[in-house]
Amino acid sequence: xxxxxxxxxxxxxxxxxxxxxxxxxxxxxxxxxxxxxxxxxxxxxxxxxxxxxxxxxxxxxxxxxxxxxxxxxxxxxxxxxxxxxxxxxxxxxxxxxxxxxxxxxxxxxxxxxxxxxxxxxxxxxxxxxxxxxxxxxxxxxxxxxxxxxxxxxxxxxxxxxxxxxxxxxxxxxxxxxxxxxxxxxxxxxxxxxxxxxxxxxxxxxxxxxxxxxxxxxxxxxxxxxxxxxxxxxxxxxxxxxxxxxxxxxxxxxxxxxxxxxxxxxxxxxxxxxxxxxxxxxxxxxxxxxxxxxxxxxxxxxxxxxxxxxxxxxxxxxxxxxxxxxxxxxxxxxxxxxxxxxxxxxxxxxxxxxxxxxxxxxxxxxxxxxxxxxxxxxxxxxxxxxxxxxx
Amino acid sequence: xxxxxxxxxxxxxxxxxxxxxxxxxxxxxxxxxxxxxxxxxxxxxxxxxxxxxxxxxxxxxxxxxxxxxxxxxxxxxxxxxxxxxxxxxxxxxxxxxxxxxxxxxxxxxxxxxxxxxxxxxxxxxxxxxxxxxxxxxxxxxxxxxxxxxxxxxxxxxxxxxxxxxxxxxxxxxxxxxxxxxxxxxxxxxxxxxxxxxxxxxxxxxxxxxxxxxxxxxxxxxxxxxxxxxxxxxxxxxxxxxxxxxxxxxxxxxxxxxxxxxxxxxxxxxxxxxxxxxxxxxxxxxxxxxxxxxxxxxxxxxxxxxxxxxxxxxxxxxxxxxxxxxxxxxxxxxxxxxxxxxxxxxxxxxxxxxxxxxxxxxxxxxxxxxxxxxxxxxxxxxxxxxxxxxxxxxxxxxxxxxxxxxxxxxxxxxxxxxxxxxxxxxxxxxx
Numbered sequence: 001x002x003x004x005x006x007x008x009x010x011x012x013x014x015x016x017x018x019x020x021x022x023x024x025x026x027x028x029x030x031x032x033x034x035x036x037x038x039x040x041x042x043x044x045x046x047x048x049x050x051x052x053x054x055x056x057x058x059x060x061x062x063x064x065x066x067x068x069x070x071x072x073x074x075x076x077x078x079x080x081x082x083x084x085x086x087x088x089x090x091x092x093x094x095x096x097x098x099x100x101x102x103x104x105x106x107x108x109x110x111x112x113x114x115x116x117x118x119x120x121x122x123x124x125x126x127x128x129x130x131x132x133x134x135x136x137x138x139x140x141x142x143x144x145x146x147x148x149x150x151x152x153x154x155x156x157x158x159x160x161x162x163x164x165x166x167x168x169x170x171x172x173x174x175x176x177x178x179x180x181x182x183x184x185x186x187x188x189x190x191x192x193x194x195x196x197x198x199x200x201x202x203x204x205x206x207x208x209x210x211x212x213x214x215x216x217x218x219x220x221x222x223x224x225x226x227x228x229x230x231x232x233x234x235x236x237x238x239x240x241x242x243x244x245x246x247x248x249x250x251x252x253x254x255x256x257x258x259x260x261x262x263x264x265x266x267x268x269x270x271x272x273x274x275x276x277x278x279x280x281x282x283x284x285x286x287x288x289x290x291x292x293x294x295x296x297x298x299x300x301x302x303x304x305x306x307x308x309x310x311x312x313x314x315x316x317x318x319x320x321x322x323x324x325x326x327x328x329x330x331x332x333x334x335x336x337x338x339x340x341x342x343x344x345x346x347x348x349x350x351x352x353x354x355x356x357x358x359x360x361x362x363x364x365x366x367x368x369x370x371x372x373x374x375x376x377x378x379x380x381x382x383x384x385x386x387x388x389x390x
Numbered sequence: 391x392x393x394x395x396x397x398x399x400x401x402x403x404x405x406x407x408x409x410x411x412x413x414x415x416x417x418x419x420x421x422x423x424x425x426x427x428x429x430x431x432x433x434x435x436x437x438x439x440x441x442x443x444x445x446x447x448x449x450x451x452x453x454x455x456x457x458x459x460x461x462x463x464x465x466x467x468x469x470x471x472x473x474x475x476x477x478x479x480x481x482x483x484x485x486x487x488x489x490x491x492x493x494x495x496x497x498x499x500x501x502x503x504x505x506x507x508x509x510x511x512x513x514x515x516x517x518x519x520x521x522x523x524x525x526x527x528x529x530x531x532x533x534x535x536x537x538x539x540x541x542x543x544x545x546x547x548x549x550x551x552x553x554x555x556x557x558x559x560x561x562x563x564x565x566x567x568x569x570x571x572x573x574x575x576x577x578x579x580x581x582x583x584x585x586x587x588x589x590x591x592x593x594x595x596x597x598x599x600x601x602x603x604x605x606x607x608x609x610x611x612x613x614x615x616x617x618x619x620x621x622x623x624x625x626x627x628x629x630x631x632x633x634x635x636x637x638x639x640x641x642x643x644x645x646x647x648x649x650x651x652x653x654x655x656x657x658x659x660x661x662x663x664x665x666x667x668x669x670x671x672x673x674x675x676x677x678x679x680x681x682x683x684x685x686x687x688x689x690x691x692x693x694x695x696x697x698x699x700x701x702x703x704x705x706x707x708x709x710x711x712x713x714x715x716x717x718x719x720x721x722x723x724x725x726x727x728x729x730x731x732x733x734x735x736x737x738x739x740x741x742x743x744x745x746x747x748x749x750x751x752x753x754x755x756x757x758x759x760x761x762x763x764x765x766x767x768x769x770x771x772x773x774x775x776x777x778x779x780x781x782x783x784x785x786x787x788x789x790x791x792x793x794x795x796x797x798x799x800x801x802x803x804x805x806x807x808x809x810x811x812x813x814x815x816x817x818x819x820x
Contacts (some may be wrong), residue, residue: 065485066772068759074767097543100765101521108772124556125515125522125540131559135542137551193813302519304526304538335483335764339523344478359481 001218004211005192009268011199012245016081018202019051020089020267021301029091029151034078034105034268037096037123039290042144044205045155045293052201054243054265057363066108072333073240073362075101079108092117092150094143098302099336119143127295127305136291143254144287160286164293164387168280171270178267182259182321183218186229187219190237191245192260198243198265215371229257233381236318237261238344239329240301240337243328247360249328250367254374255382262314263329264300271298272307274333290360310340311347318353324356324381327374333357354381401654403678404611415620415633420503426451427506435495435508436526437521439730440539441723443588443626446582448568450510454623455491455524456539459507462490463668463793464789465499472794474499485792486762487525496531510534510563510571516541516733518765537567544576544728557724561769585719588626594634595621602686603750606650608641611661611687613628613651618690656681657814660746661691662757663732663766663771664792672800680811685750691731691742732766736769740776747783754814755785762796785816786810 011018019030029048033040040050044290055077062083063076081087093113095106097120109116121143124132148154174197181188198213200208234257241250242263252258276290291315298313299305324346330337339356348355356377358370426433432450436442444454462468468490474491476482493499495507511534513525519629529536539560542553565576595618602609609617617637624630627634659677661684668674677684731742746752757774759767774785786806791797 033813048488058474060804065775068771069766070761070764071768101768103543104736104765104768107769111736111772111776120543120545122542122553124542125519129563131556131563131589132540134559139552139759142550142552195721202644240751299522304522304540305540333626333760335485336485336523338481339520341481342528349479 001222004215004218005188005195005386007211008022008192008195008199011202012083012195015051015198015202016056017085019049022204023089024051030089030226031117032087032090032093033096033171035096035101036220036264036297037098037294037298038094038121039140039143039294040201041160041163041167041286041290042140042147042155043094044155044166045160046147046151047238049204050201051090052080052198053093054198054201054241056081057244057365058084059363062238065113067104068111068292069342071101071104072331074103074243076332079105080178082109083112090116092119094119094121095321096121097124098123098300100335101104119146123294125297125302125304127303128313129306133229133291133295137285137288140287140291154193157286158282161280161282164280164286166209168210170200170205170209173209173216174270176216177212177219179259179373180216181217183233184219185257185259186227186232187222190248190252190261192244192262193258194242194263194266197267197269198245201269210250225277231255231382232257233324233378234259235381236267236315236326237329238312238314239263240331240334241265242329242331244362246327246366247370250327250370251307251350251358251374254371255378256327259323260317262298262317268298268300273298273305273313288384300310300338311343314344315347315351318348323353324384325356325377327377328355330359352384394663397569400679401652401681403560403612403674404582406617406637408608408617408640412534412620412633415624415629417622418629420505423453423505424450432509433506435525437513438622439516439521439538439541439554439717439727439732440512440514443584444565444568444576444581445512446584446626447576448574450568450572451472452623453508455495455505456487457619457622458494459487459490459793460667461501461503463670463795465503468668468735468793471499472796481682482762484516484762485520485524486797488520490793491524492528495528500614507532508534511536512539512720513537514539514541514727514728516727518732518763519770533567535571537564537566539564541728543735544733546738546741547729549725549728553728554721554724557728558720559719561724562701565740582683582719584626585723586723587628587631588674591625591630591634594631598634598638599637599690600688601645604645604657605658606648606652607658607683607685607725607750608644608649609637610651611665611684611690612670612676614690615665615671615687616732619656629682636645644695650672650683653685654681654682654728656817657683657753657811658751659684660743660750660752660755661687661689662686662743662755662770664758664763666758666762666788666790666796666798667687667793669790669798669800673732676804676807682811682814684756685752686746688731688739688743688746689794732765736773736776739769740773740780742759743773743777743785744781747781752783753818754810755783756810757785757787758792759787761789761791763792 022028023030030051031043031048034053043050055074058077060076060080063080097103122139126132163171179204235255242265273296296350391810398476409481434445434450436452445452463595471493493806494692511529513521525536543630620630620633679717757770759770777785
């Protein structure tokens with residue numbers, strides 16, 4: 001089992017090198033994308049590898065002349081990867097419009113890579129209503145046409161359904177591991193879990209599915225915790241992107257046990273909002289399926305779903321995961337996420353769940369302060385649990 | 391002796407006489423807002439970039455927290471208010487206009503001129519995504535109904551038909567939402583009349599903008615951003631039309647007499663996007679003293695873009711062709727709000743700026759890198775690169791924030807402005 005977890009970590013550490021190797025070995029074309037609101041199934045069905053660009057841990061010196069420092073470290077280092085030539089092997093880059101910063105990144109990318117395939121898919125901000133669905137189906141159709149024209153191929157309906165099934169399988173397996181982890185904490189580390197999800201956006205899905213199946217069979221055989229869970233606080237990580245999970249190790253090393261998350265490199269990648277997956281109807285339109293699927297995804301803070309309460313969803317997650325508290329893990333300069341925080345905090349306070357707010361940059365290396373704060377937070381939680389504090 | 395003194399008088403600004411009338415109209419607007427509930431009217435908290443004419447058709451008064459927050463640097467304790475709001479959990483990365491908006495609506499941190507608690511909240515995503523979040527947040531805190539009008543990004547001025555359809559469908563949904571909230575049915579005839587007034591005011595502003603292009607400019611951007619308030623908040627009422635006429639007439643008179651907004655205009659500048667409200671006096675007097683006039687501002691484009699649209703044909707349609715008329719009217723409004731400056735791509739913004747440079751005979755551009763407004767400031771370094779390389783116009787980046795004085799350094803700005811103006815001078819001489 002440790003081999004598989006090590007493999008996930010290796011994939012994450014070499015996330016921009018491995019697809020390059022794959023391309024040179026097998027001539028497989030690689031397309032970059034940035035966000036979970038990206039119908040990677042379409043790229044997969046065209047026989048190519050979709051690679052999620054999640055920024056880097058570099059300082060970002062190439063970016064300085066192109067973007068002010070107030071951009072988040074994800075956006076800035078992603079641009080740096082492009083400008084420095086690290087991603088020159090990519091056959092194209094596709095943006096889905098989510099936050100304002102992403103929209104700007106797309107604009108700057110268009111300016112600096114004029115000879116490359118750079119495209120936009122406009123995802124609606126409002127995720128329900130027949131009009132959002134109709135809009136997205138048409139957006140997907142027109143993107144598919146542009147992609148086909150660029151590649152000089154036709155993406156057949158059957159191939160697309162096959163890709164949808166492979167992706168659906170991946171989501172099911174990821175869910176299974178998450179569920180397993182909630183029930184049997186202490187076997188997998190929080191960083192293992194995130195590495196597992198992140199690596200699914202790097203290597204071919206079929207290969208990832210195999211790794212997940214192996215992992216699950218190992219998990220089923222061995223229920224013994226790898227670490228002592230007594231006295232540890234069960235926490236949920238909530239926030240934006242966490243592409244380099246070393247910080248999660250720092251949190252877990254400080255007497256916390258991550259039992260679930262609401263992160264876009266975590267559960268938001270594969271969980272459906274209403275726990276309802278649309279039916280696969282092979283006679284039907286695969287793009288209609290993809291549209292329904294992505295509109296029904298657990299929503300990113302940039303999205304609005306009338307009637308949906310993020311606060312209630314977080315509380316439900318806390319209760320279902322039997323968590324003791326929430327650690328807000330926020331990449332700095334993410335204005336949109338920060339708009340949610342006061343409401344989420346208020347909802348948690350009201351029900352008596354403690355929470356801790358941590359802001360960080362993707363480049364951060366030392367987490368001494370994070371450790372101290374988490375330790376203090378856990379002491380409070382353990383205090384509450386043991387009835388010492390009220 | 392006295393003559394000599396007058397002769398040596400520093401270049402300065404010429405105050406517009408219309409300002410007195412403007413102040414009366416603005417006070418009237420805020421009074422109407424304060425009395426709205428007593429008068430049986432509803433108040434909507436509205437985001438910028440929203441076609442608010444429909445609200446007037448429902449007797450709802452649009453209230454712009456972002457415009458209200460712009461008044462804090464002049465009339466309020468901005469630093470203290472921002473500190474208090476940040477202590478409530480609205481962290482520094484959030485747009486400072488919205489932080490002040492939260493202060494006013496959620497924590498009663500208001501100015502002497504107050505604003506009421508809104509009955510509904512409506513946002514549009516066209517200026518930025520923060521507008522959508524702000525509306526959603528206040529609707530949850532105040533427990534009021536919320537509607538979001540999602541406007542898809544417009545890469546250029548061609549709109550795919552499914553984008554237009556998406557907004558029209560939401561617009562219809564919004565009419566149903568407003569009918570439910572007010573318990574009234576939309577009176578299309580009234581809506582058409584309001585549209586007519588709105589387009590009249592916009593057309594007057596097109597004239598005003600054309601007049602501003604005159605050398606020397608009779609009204610600069612510092613004046614315009616204040617004198618535009620009736621157009622922003624009262625568009626669709628007779629007040630906006632009346633006031634626009636008064637201002638237009640004063641400018642016609644100034645142009646005839648050759649009076650400029652500043653006394654000795656040597657350089658004509660364009661200001662990119664939001665003003666720095668906390669330093670309006672500093673910028674306007676510092677630049678005026680050095681003969682630099684900020685003749686226009688890209689922040690106005692969202693409103694002015696609309697005056698050349700198809701909307702003017704909508705109110706000439708005979709009302710008996712109701713269904714057709716509605717379709718055309720909605721389509722024209724929707725297209726207007728999709729193509730506004732902040733909702734377009736960087737390339738399209740540069741094109742818009744290029745057109746402005748020619749029309750206004752611009753010598754240089756001051757780019758305000760607004761520290762808490764990411765959609766505005768993130769593309770500006772690239773914008774500067776493109777403008778300087780492709781259009782050959784010098785640009786200066788000014789770091790600051792439109793309402794947060796803590797994010798602006800006067801000393802640094804003074805030095806950089808002086809160097810920039812020297813650069814413009816040597817270009818002119820050369």
